[in-house]
Amino acid sequence: MLKSSPLRLAAATLLVLALSMAALAGLTFPPLTGRVVDAAHVINATTMTRLDSQLQALESKSSIQLVVATVPSLQGQDIDTFANEMFRAWKLGQKTTNNGVLLLVVPKEHQVRIEVGYGLEGTLTDVLSNIIITHAIVPRFKQGDLSGGISSGVDDIIAVLSGDKTNWVARQPVRPDNRSSPVNLLVFGFLLLLFMFMNWRAQVSGGRRASMGASFAGGMIGGMLGGMERGGFSSGGDFGSFSGGGGSSGGGGASGSW
Amino acid sequence: MKTLLLRLRMVLVLVLGSLVLAGCGYNAIPTAQENAKAQWAQVQNQYQRRADLIPNLVATVQGYAKQEKDVLTAVVEARAKATSVHIDASQLTDPAKLKAFTDAQNQLSGALGHLMAISENYPDLKSNQNFLALQSQLEGTENRISVARRDYIRAVRDYNLSLRTFPGVIWASTFFRSYQPMAEFSADAGAATPPKVKF
Structure with missing residues (x-):
């Protein structure tokens, strides 16, 4: 009985995890095919091309990734959670500066949200996001002009983001992501020192076997270090195609409905 | 010569041993624990951020709705109580502490919800720029709180799982005996998503 309880606990934990994964996996997002992802098919062609060039210009000027998305349904989730999960799945914004913004429109459920990445929370604040939604977006949506609402919303977001250049350049590195573990580095530093010492001992004594052993193990360490570096480095993506830069969001921004 | 070889062999065993340890997920437990602690700090930050908004909010509402004294006092008191309950990252293994924290915060959420509801009755207040x-x-901030809570719950699950599953369970029962599972937020729906402040 006593012996089986940790096992049972482990099984229960696994089950809970599997269930929560399933709940998360339950949300499906359209693929990030470009800067405008119109999965609900509500944006007209002229607006689409105009938005795309606007957003591209914004990114090449400031590295900010602003993406416009429409989805047919929230899949039973509230828009705040849905937008946050979608933002994270798409990894909008650069990895080090988290400077992404997502404008999400759900026409059928009459909901809209501006989700702001960590790094831009100080520039595109909740209050400003709210003002943009209530003044630039919602009035047009109410008249059924989805393309018009989206494009005036994007105009305003870009105006806020590039309004005071000196200000936002100074503010950029708000929350760098730091994933490398100091414990790993310490262990490897210690091992490297050890090998330097071993090599030195081997050279002093001139022992053939010893130096062989040291260089073998040294090679292994080298291999591991190389592997680590390769694992930690994420490619920036090719030119031409668009992909998220690795940024994240903590729920900044505002939501609205019409 | 012999002693040198012996010593070298020992060093080699030590080194290979630590490589094997690292390969077998020895680092996973401390890494997951640090991650969960960091996420907890984020949860506390966001609750603090909410608490910081309240004095200003109360002052603004007071200007328009002096007669709602009870509601305003309830918010101020709930805020005082909520900010007095702090959880150190090392106390996260104690479910009772976490519950006390959540209860205090939920009480504040309730009082805030009430305050926002009564503000509907004051058109001047509702159109005040500062109030908006x-x-x-x-x-x-409420949304950031729920994101931070979600992240914390995930991080704690990862950490607890690393303690209870292979290969982590080996390290948890040998080198990492002091690493206890952390408490999750209680499972009831009201606690998992803080009450939305509806306007």
Whole structure:
């Protein structure tokens, strides 16, 4: 009985995890095919091309990734959670500066949200996001002009983001992501020192076997270090195609409905 | 010569041993624990951020709705109580402490919800620019709280799982005996998503 309880606990934990994964996996997002992802098919062609060039210009000027998305349904989730999960799945914004913004429109459920990445929370604040939604977006949506609402919303977001250049350049590195573990580095530093010492001992004594052993193990360490570096480095993506830069969001921004 | 070889062999065993350890997920437990602690700090930050908004909010509402003294006092008191309950990252293994924290915060959420509801009765207040700004800041903060809570729950699951599953369970029962599972937020729906402040 006593012996089986940790096992049972482990099984229960696994089950809970599997269930929560399933709940998360339950949300499906359209693929990030470009800067405008119109999965609900509500944006007209002229607006689409105009938005795309606007957003591209914004990114090449400031590295900010602003993406416009429409989805047919929230899949039973509230828009705040849905937008946050979608933002994270798409990894909008650069990895080090988290400077992404997502404008999400759900026409059928009459909901809209501006989700702001960590790094831009100080520039595109909740209050400003709210003002943009209530003044630039919602009035047009109410008249059924989805393309018009989206494009005036994007105009305003870009105006806020590039309004005071000196200000936002100074503010950029708000929350760098730091994933490398100091414990790993310490262990490897210690091992490297050890090998330097071993090599030195081997050279002093001139022992053939010893130096062989040291260089073998040294090679292994080298291999591991190389592997680590390769694992930690994420490619920036090719030119031409668009992909998220690795940024994240903590729920900044505002939501609205019409 | 012999002693040198012996010593070298020992060093080699030590080194290979630590490589094997690292390969077998020895680092996973401390890494997951640090991650969960960091996420907890984020949860506390966001609750603090909400608490910081309240004095300004109360002052603004007071200007328009002096007669709602009871509601205003309830918010101020709930805020005082909520900010007095702090959880150190090392106390996260104690479910009772976490519950006390959540209860205090939930009480504040309730009082805030009430305050926002009565503000509907004051048209002047509702059109006040300062109030509107505070309102959207509060909404944003409530959302950040729920994101931070979700992240914390995930991080704790990862950590607890690393303690209870292979290969972590080996390290948990040998080198990492002091690493206890952390408490999750209680499972009831009201606690998992803080009450939304509706306007």
